[in-house]
Amino acid sequence: MGNFNKIIRHIKTPIILSRKVVHRLPNGLIKRKVLNFPSHKKNSRMLDEIISNNKGKVIYIFPSPSCPWGYMFQRPQQIARTLAEGGDIVIYLTDTSYPYKPDWSVRGFFEVEPRIYLFNNGTDNFIHNLAGKDVVVWQYWPHQLKYVQCLKEKYPVIHIYDVIDDITTFDGYNTIKEDYTQSLNTADIVLATSKVILNNVSKIRQDVISIPNGVQVKDFNKPLSEINALSTMNNNYKLVVGYYGAIAEWFDFELLNKLSGDFPEIAFIMVGEIYKEVENEVGNFEAVSNVFFLKRINYEFIPSLLTYYDVAIIPFVINDITLSTSPVKVFEYLAGGKEVVSTDLPEVRSIDESLVACSHLEFKEKLELALKRKNDLSRKAYLKSIAEQHTWEQRVSRVTHEIEKRRLERNYENRSF
Template sequence: MTIIIYPPTIDWSYMRQRPQHIMSQFAKDHHTVLYLNKENQPGKVWSEVENNLFTINHAQFFIDKIVPKLEEEKLYWTSWSKKIPFAKACHADFLVYDCVDDFPDWDDDEKRWIHEVDTIVCTAMNLKEKMKKIAPETPVTLVPNGCDWEFFNKFQSIHADMLEGVPSSKGPKIGYIGAWAEWVDKEIISKLADTYSNGQIIIIGPMLTSDIVNKTNVYYLGYRDYSNLPAILAYFDICIIPFKLNRITESTNPIKVYEYLAAGKPVVSTNLPEVKKMVPFVDVADTHHQFLSDIAKALVYKRNPSYLSQYAKQFSWEERYKTIQQSLVNYFPAIRKRGETHQLLTSISYHHDTFTLAHCTTNSYYPNTNLKHDPPFIGKKPQGEYQCFLKSPKENIDLRSDHIYLDFDIESTQSFTTIHVEINYTLNDINIDKLTYSTKLDLHSFKNYDFQESINYTYSVDITELVKKLGAIPSFQLKSKNNAHIRLNNPRLSIFNRTDEVRK
C-alpha cells in the first residue's frame, strides 16, 4: 500500500491523540506508516511499534538517507500548518492537511501554505467553513474526532472505589481529563468545589498554566499515561468539559467527550458547538448556574452506562477512518496500491549514538573575556557578535561510522525565519578555559548554511565526508550574520551505524 508520512508534532508515546489514532488506522489498513517523533532519541533510528507503523527517532537522517530509497508513492499527512512545506523534502506525492484547531498563531502559516495542499480534512464545522474560505478550490472533508471504543468500553460496567493520589471519599467524584490550560473555565471548577465540598474535583492532564483553583478538594494529578485512563474514568461519577467559549474552543471537537461516553460516563459540558450536536446524550449548559444544575441532576438521575457507551460506538476511530479512506480514494487512487517498504525497513536498521560537545561562547563586546559558562549563542546585535566554539569530543569515536552529523536544537519563535550559520573548523586543540573573541585560531571554512527551519527542533549538518577526509573529528566554530542572538541547545555529534550487517 501507500507510504504514510506524519511529520513531528507530538511524540508517539506522549498523550495519545488524534494523530496517533489515525496513523494506527492507516497501519491496520496495511499501509506503511512513518511517524516522525518531535524529539531525536538515541538508539534505533526507526522502530516498528505496531504492525506496519514505524516511529522515526532522527527525522533529518531518515529523510536524507532512507526516504530516497522508498519507491512507493507517499502520502504526507500533517495536523500542523507549519509542517506543510516539509512535504517536498519527504518526496511526497500527495499532501493532506488535517485541520484540528483554530489557533490564531497558525493563521499566517495556513494562508501561506494551504495552496500546496491536495485535500483538507477538518474536525469541526467551523474549521471546514474557514478552510473553504481560504482554499475554495481544495476539497474539504469533515472527519470529527473519535475514540478507541473497545479500549474504553471494557471499563464501562466497572466502578472503582480508589484512585491513586486522592484520599477515599463518599462524596461525588467529578473528573476532567485534558490539558489544564487557559481555555479551562476556572470559575466553574471553583464553584463545583464549593458546591460539593464533600466531593472531589479531579484534574488529569498536563499543566499548561500555573493559574490553578486552590481548593482543598480539587486534585491536580497531572499527566497520566493513556493506558491508565479507562481505570481512572472508572473512579469518576461524572465527567466534565468546562471550557470557556472563545475562538479556539468554538472550533474544538474534543476527543474526551467520545472517550467519556465510551466508558459509560455521564457528561456535562459548556455550550461548545461541536458538543451541542450530541444532546441529549450529553448535557450542555449555557451558564454556570445551568452547569451546576446539570451536575446535580446527573448525580440523582444516573444514566445507563451501556446506553451511553453504545451511542459512542458509532464514533470509533475505525468508523472515522472509513470516511477518510473513502475521501482519499477519490483524490489519490494510489492509496489502493501495495508496495515493499515494510520489508525494506525490517530488513535494514541503523543505530544512533550521541556525544555531547563541550562549548565556549565568545562575544565581540567582551573581546578579551572568556565566556565558557555562557550558553552557546551565535548571531549579531548591538550588544556584540556571538560566536560559538564546539570542542572535538574526548570520546574515542570510530571514524569508520557510516554517517556522522553535527546536531544542535533551535526552538524558532518565528515561522520560517532563515537562520544563517557559517561553520569553520580546526584540527588544532582549543582551550575553552582561555578562549576569547580575540583569540587567533587556524580556522578553515567548511560550509555556509541558510536553514529554512528544521522539520523538528534539531538542525543537522552531515559532516561525514569532512571527517573521512581529515581522518579526525575537528573542533568547530559557528557564527551567524543574523541580527539576533540564536541559542544552539545541546550541541552534539550523532553517529549512525548499520546494525543489520557485520562490519568487515
C-alpha cells in the same frame, strides 16, 4: 496533596536534564555520534526491509515537527494507529526534543506498535528510498509545511492537510499564517475537525471534508487496572467528578471554584498536563480541600481512570479556540459509559444537546441531574451507543475513500493515449 503535586511538576531528574542539554547540540555528525544514530545507509536498509515485509501497502508519513508519540494521545496518534490496524504502514516522525520514552529512544526506525514505525535520523528526518512507492503525507500542523514541501519535491505523494485546531492554538512564528494558507491551497485533501473550522476553511477550499474526532471503543472494553491514589479518593469522598486532558488557558477555573464550593462532599479530580501559563491558577486551588490536580497519565490507563469518575466534565471557557475544538475526551467519556457535562461547545452540542450547559448555574443543575442518573444502566447503554457512532475507524475510512479517489484520478491523468 496539592503542594506535593506542585513540587513534582517542577522536579527534573538528572537524566531528563542531561537529555535536554544533549538535544541542544547542533544537528550534525557530533550529535549523531553522541546519540548513536544509525547511518543513512542502515536507515535505508531498515526501510527496505519494512516495505518488503508489507508489500503493496500504502505508506503514511506523519511529518516533522510532530506531536510526540508519548505525549497526550490525541488525534494524530489515534489516526496513525487506525491506519496501521487497517494493514498499512505508518512512519511517525519524532525527535529528541521530547526527553521521554519512547520518543527520546528512537534511533532510526522503531516499531512502537505493529506497522507503526517511529523515525528519527538525528538531523532532518527526511525519508529516502520512497521512489515508486504509494505514499501519503498526513500534515496536521502549519509548522510541518516545509517538511511536506521537501517530500513533495522528490516524490509524487498524496498530501493531506488535517486542520485540527484554530490557528491561534499553536505556538506562533513569523510565517505561520502564510504556511497555514499555503497548506490549504496546496494539499490534495483538506480535513476539518469542527464546524467552525469547516466554515473558515471553506472560504479557501470549498472541497474541505468534515472529519471530527472520534474514539477507539474497544479500548474501553478491556480489563482495567487499579489506580491507588484514586481508590483513596473514593473512600474519602461520597462522589467523584473528573476531567482529564490539557489544563490550559481555555480551562474555566472560575467554574471549577464555584462547583467545589457548591458540592463540598464531591472530590473534583483534574488529571492532565498543566500548562505553564496557568500554574498560578492551579496553585490557587491548594487551599481548596476537595479539588485535586494530578499529573497526566498514559492513554492506556484512561479507561481505568474513568471507572473512578461518577460524572465526567469538560469545563472550558468559550473562546475562538474552544469554539473550534472537537474534544476527543467527550467521545472517550461516552465510550466509558459516563455521564458528561460540558460548557457550551458547539461540537459537544451537536453530539447531544442534553450534555451542554450555557451558564455556570445551568452547569450546576446539569451536574446534579447527571449524578442522579449515574447508575442508570439504560442510560449507560445509550451513552455508549453514541460513542459507537463516532469511531476512529469510521472517520479514517472516509479519508481513505477520498485518497483512493485521488489515486484513481492521478492514474487516469497519467495514462498515455
